[in-house]
Amino acid sequence: MLCSAIIPTVNRPILARTVNSVLQQQRVDGAFEIIVVNDSGTPLGKTDWQRSSLVTVVNTNRCERSAARNVGAALAKGRFLHFLDDDDYMLPGAYEALLGVAQSSACCWVYGGYRTVDDQGVLVSEIRPAVGGNLFACFVAGEAIPLGASWLRRDVFYRAGWFDPNVTVTEDRDLGRRIALLGDVRGTQEIVACFRVVHRTTTTGWSEANASDRLGRERALDLYGALARMQDSVRGNTSMRGRGCRAYVASAVVNLRAGNYLKVVSRLLLCVRLARLYAFTPEFWRGMRTRVRSH
Numbered sequence: 001m002l003c004s005a006i007i008p009t010v011n012r013p014i015l016a017r018t019v020n021s022v023l024q025q026q027r028v029d030g031a032f033e034i035i036v037v038n039d040s041g042t043p044l045g046k047t048d049w050q051r052s053s054l055v056t057v058v059n060t061n062r063c064e065r066s067a068a069r070n071v072g073a074a075l076a077k078g079r080f081l082h083f084l085d086d087d088d089y090m091l092p093g094a095y096e097a098l099l100g101v102a103q104s105s106a107c108c109w110v111y112g113g114y115r116t117v118d119d120q121g122v123l124v125s126e127i128r129p130a131v132g133g134n135l136f137a138c139f140v141a142g143e144a145i146p147l148g149a150s151w152l153r154r155d156v157f158y159r160a161g162w163f164d165p166n167v168t169v170t171e172d173r174d175l176g177r178r179i180a181l182l183g184d185v186r187g188t189q190e191i192v193a194c195f196r197v198v199h200r201t202t203t204t205g206w207s208e209a210n211a212s213d214r215l216g217r218e219r220a221l222d223l224y225g226a227l228a229r230m231q232d233s234v235r236g237n238t239s240m241r242g243r244g245c246r247a248y249v250a251s252a253v254v255n256l257r258a259g260n261y262l263k264v265v266s267r268l269l270l271c272v273r274l275a276r277l278y279a280f281t282p283e284f285w286r287g288m289r290t291r292v293r294s295h
Helices: 015-023 065-075 094-103 136-140 154-160 171-182 206-222 226-234 238-257 261-280 282-289
Strands: 003-009 032-038 055-059 080-083 109-117 123-127 150-153 185-196
Touching: 003 015, 003 065, 015 032, 032 065, 055 065, 065 154, 080 154, 094 109, 094 150, 094 185, 136 171, 136 206, 136 226, 136 238, 150 154, 154 171, 171 206, 171 226, 206 226, 206 238, 226 238, 226 261, 238 261, 238 282, 261 282
Parallel strands: 003 032, 003 080, 032 055, 109 185
Antiparallel strands: 080 150, 109 123, 109 150
């Protein structure tokens, strides 16, 4: 099987639009499955999409989004996993576009462009990322690619350690960094998904985002092989080298405030190893001045 779409839900009425947007990816019909993880603690109402042979509904009870996604991933049969929130949806031809990228590369993460809309469905932005390869430094520095517009290779997702339920709000960024440590990313600028960005009915605690993302950054920098992957990621990009160094400095500041003095020294030494003689170039300092979003 090509892909398993995993949709955690708290039983919002817009779920039908989300599921149907995947069912309508007809060009790869039969090559994917949809696993809806109902984490609302209440039964889903009967709807037409539940009659599809491609759909499996699994019930959990308020275990939260990361754990619900992990339940879906444990049941998945597809080579790729697609994590889609229940208030977002895919555009016609999305899976065909992602399949084209997957077939032309051996990357563990393929993605497409996406639109963002407000609660009334009014277009806010249209984003076509143009990055690829080793993006570990980019992700540690605070950038991200939405998982809803992405396919992740299932075997790499398992190797990366699944979603961590202890990381809230920014669990996608946390997972993204761990996956980027293990493999490369490739994308298409074709628009494949649509996301809401003004959530009056959101279930996400955005007030915790900064602290959560700092935790994710600390975990990424502690991973085995992180420096080597970082060095490979910034090769040929002096500005990104500066951004990577800023992440080390920001981490040193956080650990200084927490009294973790040995880790402060470690982070600064790693920063020096990454900077090397590039620290004497204007491009490096432009990167250093680029604010790391998670700090």
